[in-house]
Amino acid sequence: xxxxxxxxxxxxxxxxxxxxxxxxxxxxxxxxxxxxxxxxxxxxxxxxxxxxxxxxxxxxxxxxxxxxxxxxxxxxxxxxxxxxxxxxxxxxxxxxxxxxxxxxxxxxxxxxxxxxxxxxxxxxxxxxxxxxxxxxxxxxxxxxxxxxxxxxxxxxxxxxxxxxxxxxxxxxxxxxxxxxxxxxxxxxxxxxxxxxxxxxxxxxxxxxxxxxxxxxxxxxxxxxxxxxxxxxxxxxxxxxxxxxxxxxxxxxxxxxxxxxxxxxxxxxxxxxxxxxxxxxxxxxxxxxxxxxxxxxxxxxxxxxxxxx
Amino acid sequence: xxxxxxxxxxxxxxxxxxxxxxxxxxxxxxxxxxxxxxxxxxxxxxxxxxxxxxxxxxxxxxxxxxxxxxxxxxxxxxxxxxxxxxxxxxxxxxxxxxxxxxxxxxxxxxxxxxxxxxxxxxxxxxxxxxxxxxxxxxxxxxxxxxxxxxxxxxxxxxxxxxxxxxxxxxxxxxxxxxxxxxxxxxxxxxxxxxxxxxxxxxxxxxxxxxxxxxxxxxxxxxxxxxxxxxxxxxxxxxxxxxxxxxxxxxxxxxxxxxxxxxxxxxxxxxxxxxxxxxxxxxxxxxxxxxxxxxxxxxxxxxxxxxxxxxxxxxxxxxxxxxxxxxxxxxxxxxxxxxxxxxxxxxxxxxxxxxxxxxxxxxxxxxxxxxxxxxxxxxxxxxxxxxxxxxxxxxxxxxx
Ligand SMILES: Nc1ncnc2c1ncn2[C@@H]1O[C@H](COP(=O)(O)OP(=O)(O)O)[C@@H](O)[C@H]1O
Ligand SMILES: [Mg+2]
Numbered sequence: 001x002x003x004x005x006x007x008x009x010x011x012x013x014x015x016x017x018x019x020x021x022x023x024x025x026x027x028x029x030x031x032x033x034x035x036x037x038x039x040x041x042x043x044x045x046x047x048x049x050x051x052x053x054x055x056x057x058x059x060x061x062x063x064x065x066x067x068x069x070x071x072x073x074x075x076x077x078x079x080x081x082x083x084x085x086x087x088x089x090x091x092x093x094x095x096x097x098x099x100x101x102x103x104x105x106x107x108x109x110x111x112x113x114x115x116x117x118x119x120x121x122x123x124x125x126x127x128x129x130x131x132x133x134x135x136x137x138x139x140x141x142x143x144x145x146x147x148x149x150x151x152x153x154x155x156x157x158x159x160x161x162x163x164x165x166x167x168x169x170x171x172x173x174x175x176x177x178x179x180x181x182x183x184x185x186x187x188x189x190x191x192x193x194x195x196x197x198x199x200x201x202x203x204x205x206x207x208x209x210x211x212x213x214x215x216x217x218x219x220x221x222x223x224x225x226x227x228x229x230x231x232x233x234x235x236x237x238x239x240x241x242x243x244x245x246x247x248x249x250x251x252x253x254x255x256x257x258x259x260x261x262x263x264x265x266x267x268x269x270x271x272x273x274x275x276x277x278x279x280x281x282x283x284x285x286x287x288x289x290x291x292x293x294x295x296x297x298x299x300x301x302x303x304x305x306x307x308x
Numbered sequence: 309x310x311x312x313x314x315x316x317x318x319x320x321x322x323x324x325x326x327x328x329x330x331x332x333x334x335x336x337x338x339x340x341x342x343x344x345x346x347x348x349x350x351x352x353x354x355x356x357x358x359x360x361x362x363x364x365x366x367x368x369x370x371x372x373x374x375x376x377x378x379x380x381x382x383x384x385x386x387x388x389x390x391x392x393x394x395x396x397x398x399x400x401x402x403x404x405x406x407x408x409x410x411x412x413x414x415x416x417x418x419x420x421x422x423x424x425x426x427x428x429x430x431x432x433x434x435x436x437x438x439x440x441x442x443x444x445x446x447x448x449x450x451x452x453x454x455x456x457x458x459x460x461x462x463x464x465x466x467x468x469x470x471x472x473x474x475x476x477x478x479x480x481x482x483x484x485x486x487x488x489x490x491x492x493x494x495x496x497x498x499x500x501x502x503x504x505x506x507x508x509x510x511x512x513x514x515x516x517x518x519x520x521x522x523x524x525x526x527x528x529x530x531x532x533x534x535x536x537x538x539x540x541x542x543x544x545x546x547x548x549x550x551x552x553x554x555x556x557x558x559x560x561x562x563x564x565x566x567x568x569x570x571x572x573x574x575x576x577x578x579x580x581x582x583x584x585x586x587x588x589x590x591x592x593x594x595x596x597x598x599x600x601x602x603x604x605x606x607x608x609x610x611x612x613x614x615x616x617x618x619x620x621x622x623x624x625x626x627x628x629x630x631x632x633x634x635x636x637x638x639x640x641x642x643x644x645x646x647x648x649x650x651x652x653x654x655x656x657x658x659x660x661x662x663x664x665x666x667x668x669x670x671x672x673x674x675x676x677x678x679x680x681x682x683x684x685x686x687x688x689x690x691x692x693x694x695x696x697x698x699x700x701x702x703x704x705x706x707x
Contacts, residue, residue: 209404
């Protein structure tokens with residue numbers, strides 16, 4: 001699985017290279033060159049451009065959308081002041097969606113990776129089903145959910161018939177709908193890495209847990225879960241990072257409303273409509289930095305040395 | 309049973325009519341077994357005969373198709389593994405890779421909320437002489453060290469019954485011998501019931517009070533090691549535990565003390581008490597080290613079986629003893645072991661010899677003579693060595 005790469009970094013090779021003769025390290029450097037060039041070109045350059053943009057000042061007597069290079073750090077203060085609720089909302093929604101996706105994805109991964117082991121064909125089929133949503137554009141899928149949850153849709157109709165919803169209530173446009181959309185979208189990203197670690201899980205450890213007086217639940221807590229932690233960490237990162245930057249689910253055109261706007265939506269508005277490029281860039285940088293800090297702390301906390 | 313009970317003595321194990329069928333394969337058929345408390349019991353058999361399956365049934369990791377399992381008189385057939393006063397040293401160790409050695413050992417104690425788990429774990433680690441690796445991960449240990457940690461992890465719980473599944477399999481010969489002695493010492497120290505599974509007959513005989521020889525899912529014979537060796541009841545036992553010379557023949561006369569079998573014209577007398585069958589076609593045998601070689605025909609005497617003359621076809625020196633293959637017309641090839649009391653072999657290849665042994669050293673088997681294995685079991689190390697030697701010789705001669 002491609003997701004394996006996420007958890008099993010390139011560390012082992014690097015260590016031996018340093019111990020080897022100097023010529024070896026030069027060869028390694030040479031082999032790394034395309035990768036470094038790629039990173040420089042497609043990651044570093046846009047990042048620097050983004051940083052420069054975030055400090056730009058409006059051109060004097062210029063039109064809307066015209067800016068000059070400057071060092072206007074007030075841009076950051078301004079966007080934080082204006083958009084703090086959106087920033088908090090983004091990480092809040094992403095965190096809830098990550099937890100929900102974990103609660104749904106872990107048992108699913110366990111079932112496919114452990115219970116279905118004896119039936120390889122069924123296992124393969126189940127994996128295809130997990131990935132199946134990717135065959136349809138996620139825009140279309142989100143639109144489909146919008147239809148289903150729409151005021152004239154079947155769900156609202158059924159809830160109305162059961163008098164569980166008042167006449168003024170909606171599902172679309174609520175935080176719950178946005179979190180639902182995020183959770184739905186990222187369940188495969190959560191499930192697959194966890195599946196890869198559970199699929200390799202040696203069940204003899206589980207048996208040993210039972211033999212050593214651990215009840216099934218305790219065995220899960222002390223043996224199975226720690227052994228599948230690399231998958232859980234990969235899955236939560238693959239969910240949390242893109243979810244906090246998502247702007248489709250929360251957008252008014254899909255499951256959200258103005259009350260549910262996340263950073264992504266604000267960036268989009270600033271960039272495309274208000275043409276306030278420095279604000280959009282500053283928001284992006286803030287989003288990126290916050291994610292980096294959160295993820296760093298998370299990996300460190302759940303961090304065992306065999307994790308990354 | 310109380311979870312916090314810290315066993316101080318072993319419990320007996322009883323299997324009543326236990327069988328296990330996997331889809332399309334019967335791993336165990338009708339096993340009845342009683343292991344008294346505090347004993348060191350070995351289950352010996354070739355690989356695939358159902359030893360691990362038996363242990364897994366006792367541990368609760370496998371459900372028996374029929375039969376009951378009783379530990380200390382209590383029926384635990386329906387109890388889950390974590391509810392049984394049993395610990396296992398797994399064939400694969402199954403040490404938790406994400407925990408340090410000391411945490412691995414303390415695992416069972418923590419689950420039962422026993423006081424001072426780390427102190428007790430350290431004590432167990434001392435018992436297997438590995439105090440210095442307490443903080444390491446299992447992956448950083450050698451196979452032999454892992455095996456000892458697995459042992460400590462099980463023993464520290466003082467289970468009423470300790471199951472050992474080929475726990476010394478990964479060790480080289482010297483360490484294995486040393487661990488055998490240590491294990492036996494530990495068992496004597498802690499006084500628990502040990503059920504030890506192995507395919508190594510020497511290991512079973514040196515360690516256990518009682519050995520059960522298992523073959524194809526059933527127990528062929530059970531008893532003290534000496535008894536099994538001296539009085540095997542079946543051809544399988546006779547050949548799996550050491551080597552035997554087996555002959556078939558018809559009983560021609562019998563008295564209260566012995567039966568006399570006609571083996572291709574030779575008169576072979578076997579004590580009645582050491583024979584399973586007393587009339588008709590029977591199979592009898594004698595251990596190779598019980599046979600004496602004679603260069604001249606010995607004088608017949610009562611209480612002695614004499615066969616010969618035969619020709620020595622192979623002499624192979626193995627340090628303590630020398631193994632001779634003697635070909636006798638009608639009888640086939642007989643193996644004789646002689647201690648190397650003097651320098652060099654007593655007789656040489658091609659020489660004519662007579663064989664003799666005391667009547668009381670013979671034994672009679674349950675098996676039908678036609679079903680006797682023509683050759684010793686393939687997994688017998690001595691026969692493999694002899695075969696290999698013969699191969700080498702022909703290669704050398706050809707070169
Ligand atoms: N889960 C299983 N399904 C089918 N056959 C099995 C299973 N476990 C063991 N067996 C079979 O049962 C027999 C006995 O196995 P085992 O008890 O492991 O033998 P031993 O430990 O004596 O080498 C073997 O032939 C093995 O193939
Ligand atoms: Mg086995």
